[in-house]
Amino acid sequence: MSDLIDAPSEGQNAPEFSVSEISGAVKRMIEGEFSHVRIRAEVGRVSRPRSGHVYLDLKDDRAVLAGVMWKGVVAKLRTQPEEGMEVVATGKLTTFPGQSKYQMVIENIAPAGVGALMAMLEKRKQMLAGEGIFDQDRKQPIPYLPEVIGVVTSPSGAVIRDILHRLRDRFPRKVLIWPVAVQGEKCAPEVTAAIEGFNAMSVGGAIPRPDLIIVARGGGSLEDLWGFNEESVVRAAAASDIPLISAVGHETDTTLIDFASDLRAPTPTAAAEHAVPVRADLLGWLGNIETRRLRSLQSGLDNRRQRLRDLSRALPNPAELVGIQGQRLDVLAGRLPRALQSVAQNKRTRLSQTSAGLRPQILNQQIVLKKQSIDAVSRRFAQGAKTQVSQIRSRLDGLDRLRETLGYTATLKRGYAVVRDDAGALVSNAKTAGAAAGLDIQFADGHVQLGAANNHKPKPKKNPPPKPSGGQGSLF
Amino acid sequence: MTQTPVAEMSFEQAMQELETLVTQLEGSQVALDDSIKLYERGAELKKHCEEKLKSAEEKVAKITFGADGKPNGLTAADE
Numbered sequence: 001m002s003d004l005i006d007a008p009s010e011g012q013n014a015p016e017f018s019v020s021e022i023s024g025a026v027k028r029m030i031e032g033e034f035s036h037v038r039i040r041a042e043v044g045r046v047s048r049p050r051s052g053h054v055y056l057d058l059k060d061d062r063a064v065l066a067g068v069m070w071k072g073v074v075a076k077l078r079t080q081p082e083e084g085m086e087v088v089a090t091g092k093l094t095t096f097p098g099q100s101k102y103q104m105v106i107e108n109i110a111p112a113g114v115g116a117l118m119a120m121l122e123k124r125k126q127m128l129a130g131e132g133i134f135d136q137d138r139k140q141p142i143p144y145l146p147e148v149i150g151v152v153t154s155p156s157g158a159v160i161r162d163i164l165h166r167l168r169d170r171f172p173r174k175v176l177i178w179p180v181a182v183q184g185e186k187c188a189p190e191v192t193a194a195i196e197g198f199n200a201m202s203v204g205g206a207i208p209r210p211d212l213i214i215v216a217r218g219g220g221s222l223e224d225l226w227g228f229n230e231e232s233v234v235r236a237a238a239a240s241d242i243p244l245i246s247a248v249g250h251e252t253d254t255t256l257i258d259f260a261s262d263l264r265a266p267t268p269t270a271a272a273e274h275a276v277p278v279r280a281d282l283l284g285w286l287g288n289i290e291t292r293r294l295r296s297l298q299s300g301l302d303n304r305r306q307r308l309r310d311l312s313r314a315l316p317n318p319a320e321l322v323g324i325q326g327q328r329l330d331v332l333a334g335r336l337p338r339a340l341q342s343v344a345q346n347k348r349t350r351l352s353q354t355s356a357g358l359r360p361q362i363l364n365q366q367i368v369l370k371k372q373s374i375d376a377v378s379r380r381f382a383q384g385a386k387t388q389v390s391q392i393r394s395r396l397d398g399l400d401r402l403r404e405t406l407g408y409t410a411t412l413k414r415g416y417a418v419v420r421d422d423a424g425a426l427v428s429n430a431k432t433a434g435a436a437a438g439l440d441i442q443f444a445d446g447h448v449q450l451g452a453a454n455n456h457k458p459k460p461k462k463n464p465p466p467k468p469s470g471g472q473g474s475l476f
Numbered sequence: 477m478t479q480t481p482v483a484e485m486s487f488e489q490a491m492q493e494l495e496t497l498v499t500q501l502e503g504s505q506v507a508l509d510d511s512i513k514l515y516e517r518g519a520e521l522k523k524h525c526e527e528k529l530k531s532a533e534e535k536v537a538k539i540t541f542g543a544d545g546k547p548n549g550l551t552a553a554d555e
Contacts, residue, residue: 144488172534
């Protein structure tokens with residue numbers, strides 16, 4: 001280009017930008033060019049920080065676009081974006097110079113067509129079913145005759161009218177209407193608040209706590225009914241301690257609240273029919289049962305009276321009963337003496353049979369035998385005794401003879417004498433004899449008294465008069 | 477036999493017991509003394525049911541809300 005000064009490189013004379021300047025330029029250009037775009041995409045990662053803004057990725061199979069929704073926009077959405085949802089997002093593109101990024105500021109985001117909504121609905125249903133929220137065993141029975149019915153619906157319109165009409169026809173009740181938006185972004189939070197609000201009422205509170213809740217809405221498009229598919233509504237319905245009937249849309253419309261409610265009514269009118277019985281029917285029943293009750297006691301008494309009559313007829317004549325027994329007694333009494341006789345006769349016969357065998361010969365035989373043996377024994381005894389006695393006697397004689405021989409009397413016969421003093425003591429030497437007052441001398445054939453003292457002794461008296469004999473007597 | 481005081485019974489409970497009781501009475505399987513007791517309880521139950529049926533008054537009210545969005549009262553429903 002210039003041949004005067006060598007150009008170091010091409011384009012060096014281009015104006016220099018600061019980073020901020022170029023970032024600003026890009027921002028202006030992008031925001032100018034893409035100030036309003038509609039983008040069809042799949043929702044990628046969604047993050048919801050506490051600020052209330054929502055950050056999400058919009059993507060297709062090749063590219064990702066970061067997106068942001070400000071808090072105010074989020075609140076107004078009819079359907080909240082969820083990962084995997086097919087959506088159409090409306091908004092503008094902008095850059096975030098601080099991080100060299102560009103992103104979309106989303107002003108509205110909606111599921112891309114009915115198919116996408118249905119797919120999302122199905123996914124949510126699966127998730128809630130997986131938690132057991134739709135389980136049959138969670139369902140509470142609908143009260144037979146509720147005192148107060150809480151109706152969550154739009155305060156104006158055909159739905160509440162239909163319900164009230166049908167209730168009036170069947171059984172007029174106290175009805176509390178909790179007004180809610182039944183479509184649009186307010187629908188879900190308001191319905192949720194209404195279900196929770198009824199449950200939060202206390203039984204004796206200023207506002208009577210309903211014992212049945214009806215959540216109702218007329219028919220509409222899938223989008224119209226969408227609020228009743230929202231998770232918060234479904235969870236509130238499932239958690240309700242008060243039994244809940246759902247009647248959303250027409251018979252063919254099914255929303256998720258219908259799975260969570262205790263009873264699903266196809267229409268609001270049907271909900272009212274499930275809610276209360278027909279009063280007239282009950283009055284009829286009551287009249288009928290009262291008639292039956294009154295009649296039952298009377299008929300019970302009548303039946304008993306009849307049975308008593310029947311039974312007493314069937315009762316046999318007492319005289320007859322006694323008569324028959326009396327007859328039996330007579331017959332038996334007649335048989336009694338004969339029976340005794342025959343018993344005695346039998347015993348007698350047996351006795352004589354038995355005693356016939358009892359003969360004295362049998363005993364005698366025994367006696368003879370025993371006697372013989374006794375005789376033999378006594379004979380042997382006598383024999384033995386005799387022998388024994390003669391032996392003992394001859395031994396005794398022998399001993400006596402021996403005694404005689406050893407005793408002094410025999411000695412006396414051979415000429416010896418026994419000398420005693422007047423006291424009867426034996427005198428065995430001359431000294432003692434000299435000292436004695438008197439002496440008694442015994443010979444074999446008698447005693448001889450010497451001295452004065454012989455009268456003292458009785459023994460010498462008994463003896464024959466002393467007869468001097470032997471050498472001893474001659475000593476005095 | 478249930479000894480729930482009749483006044484505490486719901487309409488449905490009273491109704492069911494009354495039905496059972498009358499059927500029992502009609503069956504005459506009950507002792508006479510018991511049947512008189514049943515009969516008398518039946519009268520109570522009938523009265524209770526009747527009262528519940530009489531109290532069929534329609535009262536429709538709409539909930540009103542305070543500034544905090546909480547229900548604070550009732551107003552007549554403008555049907």
